[in-house]
Amino acid sequence: MKKVNRNKSTSPSTVSTANIMSIYSKSDLELFSSYSHEQVHIYDKLCSSISSSCEIAYCTSEGITICVPQTYQRQLSSSQNLSSSSSLSSIVVARIEYPFESNDQINSVSTKSTSSFIFEKLKDKYLSRLYEAYKHRPTSLSSFDRFLCNDTIKYKGFRRCLFSPFDIRLNQGQSILATITCAHEVFIYEIISSSKRFFLSQSSNLKIDLTKRLFENIQLENYLQDTNSEDDYRLLYFHLTSHILWNQTGTLLFQLQYSGHIIIWKFYGSTILNEKSLSIIDTKINKPLTMIWNEQTQLLLIIGKENQRVFIKLDQMKLFPININHHNDYMNTEYAQLIQWNRNTLLLVESKINYCLIYTILTDENQPSTYNCNQVDYRILPSPIVGFQEEQYSSSFMNHISILIGCEDGSIHCLIISRESPLTIVDMKLVTSGQMKSCSRKPLLLRHFNLSSNELLLARIFYSPIVAPNVKFGFVLCTLHRWLSSTVKSTENIIENFLERIDIPLWRSFDEVAILLNEITHSTNQNYQIKKQTNQNLLFLQRVCRLCSLLNNTKQIEIYENQLLKIYRYQFWTILNSLFSKMMNKLTPIELLIYRICSNDQQIYSSTLFMCPMCNTSLTMLADDLLFSTCSNKHMWPRCCRTLLPLSFDSAQTCSLCDRTIILIDTNNKNYSNFLQYKDHELNILFSSICTFCM
Numbered sequence: 001m002k003k004v005n006r007n008k009s010t011s012p013s014t015v016s017t018a019n020i021m022s023i024y025s026k027s028d029l030e031l032f033s034s035y036s037h038e039q040v041h042i043y044d045k046l047c048s049s050i051s052s053s054c055e056i057a058y059c060t061s062e063g064i065t066i067c068v069p070q071t072y073q074r075q076l077s078s079s080q081n082l083s084s085s086s087s088l089s090s091i092v093v094a095r096i097e098y099p100f101e102s103n104d105q106i107n108s109v110s111t112k113s114t115s116s117f118i119f120e121k122l123k124d125k126y127l128s129r130l131y132e133a134y135k136h137r138p139t140s141l142s143s144f145d146r147f148l149c150n151d152t153i154k155y156k157g158f159r160r161c162l163f164s165p166f167d168i169r170l171n172q173g174q175s176i177l178a179t180i181t182c183a184h185e186v187f188i189y190e191i192i193s194s195s196k197r198f199f200l201s202q203s204s205n206l207k208i209d210l211t212k213r214l215f216e217n218i219q220l221e222n223y224l225q226d227t228n229s230e231d232d233y234r235l236l237y238f239h240l241t242s243h244i245l246w247n248q249t250g251t252l253l254f255q256l257q258y259s260g261h262i263i264i265w266k267f268y269g270s271t272i273l274n275e276k277s278l279s280i281i282d283t284k285i286n287k288p289l290t291m292i293w294n295e296q297t298q299l300l301l302i303i304g305k306e307n308q309r310v311f312i313k314l315d316q317m318k319l320f321p322i323n324i325n326h327h328n329d330y331m332n333t334e335y336a337q338l339i340q341w342n343r344n345t346l347l348l349v350e351s352k353i354n355y356c357l358i359y360t361i362l363t364d365e366n367q368p369s370t371y372n373c374n375q376v377d378y379r380i381l382p383s384p385i386v387g388f389q390e391e392q393y394s395s396s397f398m399n400h401i402s403i404l405i406g407c408e409d410g411s412i413h414c415l416i417i418s419r420e421s422p423l424t425i426v427d428m429k430l431v432t433s434g435q436m437k438s439c440s441r442k443p444l445l446l447r448h449f450n451l452s453s454n455e456l457l458l459a460r461i462f463y464s465p466i467v468a469p470n471v472k473f474g475f476v477l478c479t480l481h482r483w484l485s486s487t488v489k490s491t492e493n494i495i496e497n498f499l500e501r502i503d504i505p506l507w508r509s510f511d512e513v514a515i516l517l518n519e520i521t522h523s524t525n526q527n528y529q530i531k532k533q534t535n536q537n538l539l540f541l542q543r544v545c546r547l548c549s550l551l552n553n554t555k556q557i558e559i560y561e562n563q564l565l566k567i568y569r570y571q572f573w574t575i576l577n578s579l580f581s582k583m584m585n586k587l588t589p590i591e592l593l594i595y596r597i598c599s600n601d602q603q604i605y606s607s608t609l610f611m612c613p614m615c616n617t618s619l620t621m622l623a624d625d626l627l628f629s630t631c632s633n634k635h636m637w638p639r640c641c642r643t644l645l646p647l648s649f650d651s652a653q654t655c656s657l658c659d660r661t662i663i664l665i666d667t668n669n670k671n672y673s674n675f676l677q678y679k680d681h682e683l684n685i686l687f688s689s690i691c692t693f694c695m
Contacts, residue, residue: 029432029481033091035067036477040449040464044159045386050450051163051175055191056459059158060476067478068194069514072658092194094203098156098181114212117185118239130218133170157182157675166250171269173656173690178253184240185211186255190270193656207270217276234286235259242288248295260285262312279317283310289681292338297363303333311371322371337388339401349403351385356405360423379428383409386446395457406449410434452511458483491523499543506694507657508541508680519551538567545693558627565626565641568692573598575682590671597621597644610638612648619646642685642690655691662691
């Protein structure tokens, strides 16, 4: 094998390694929030993830820690309760513990766990054969073999986690988190939103034990083949998961096993659509390392040791080998990014220790049964690479591809690649250094990083190991920073920028809201006047209402809230009219009342359906006031912003993304029997736990 030539790259346009990075004199990133804890261990570099609602989750030996920056002010609290002298925003912390932790002082994992059950099933029949695989090797067993042999009951905690990009409006406002435990099981959690966490005694729900579901629906012996061929010993690792990956819509979950098998599951929210997996494909890769998905081409790339690479075309569920044309095959790939460069070309970016290598893969439809992968360039980073992330919203690189590269020393670099032919690296610049002035721990190693959904916040996970014999724990620091694109000089500019981004729904803008709340909380002047705009659509009014709530502007908030609800009422009536205009006689009394409220501009009496809790008289709902209903004795009662009905004690719940109260419609409620037929499509907003002001 030939080593990489460090003095020149494979591209003639590349500068020498002495000038491969243009170092910009930028100040350190602004520290937005942080959380740290001692005596925990991080097992895997890909240990963290960030959700669309700005929840940061990271895995340790203690469990999964979830950090959420404050995005709304509770009605019973005041912004003055936060110390104005503090430079950090409020951050809510919750933790998910391993569900099968044992109370036994000797064993850490309960015998009721899926991993323990599978190990008991395997050890008598297959364990002796595993030792035979190494009888001609003088070296010790690998870590996975030691785990398979005798360490099952000692492993607890989590290795990896990954939030689903599924639309949270269709999942009751809750985020979905896929995890890999230290026993290599796969669990699917539903994360309770920070709003509901105040009212519930839990922060998460274990929805699915995916490992258990898998082995309940397959014959395990058919996959754990035991032959005399040395290559078949990899199949003994079929029950161990090494990697998980969602597609961009959160409807498919790819599960990569140490045996080289890919297991594909089909999801809708946190529900599996089939009892069995969609497909189980053997890639024939002996030691799989990672996988990456490209949504445009519907291709899944699996990478293994010794440069083993295969494509899986999802529409065909078929394997396509990849031929690599380069000379540095003595290093293993750790991280990868797959980007569509043009119609027939994919750009593959890989990390090998501190090398960043760029390849092209032609995806012409007339290709034969194999693909060719050609190296076009590379760069050398100052320390080992810990991950990639493509920037989607950077206005500075509209005609280029911008990829962030995180290094172990904490620094983050930006790789800029031209979208025009020929493919060239335009620049490699240092974005931020790894210095953490607020932490004196040495060494402090970056383990993972993530950008928020709008790329306004950067989450970084640092780890400082304790160097001592037989000690496997250290110090973990989670930091949240203002990303460079969100650096605005004044509070007024931040507010203006927040109000102008009306192309993004509020539920996708929680990094913006967190920045705005933090700025307002620590600002000395809160006398901001909202400028009137003639083009006031639903998304703009959502942002105005949230801003008024954060500013405690009670004079204007009801005016804007009524404007928003009038737009919502018209849109809601359009849907109801298209569905039920010809069958109004079949609607239940409550459904008919909702239809009349949305279609009429006059006051409506609730008859006996809704009575005033104070005097037991009928409530009247006015067309000009969609926030409150009144009775003949002038008692006022709040209305639900989704159904526009008066709130009642027995069906009230809190919005998942703010502090508002809405009506919870149970799926077994016969009063909404006709509406329930459309709960997953046209009328899904009625059955979500997100209010109209956040959806």
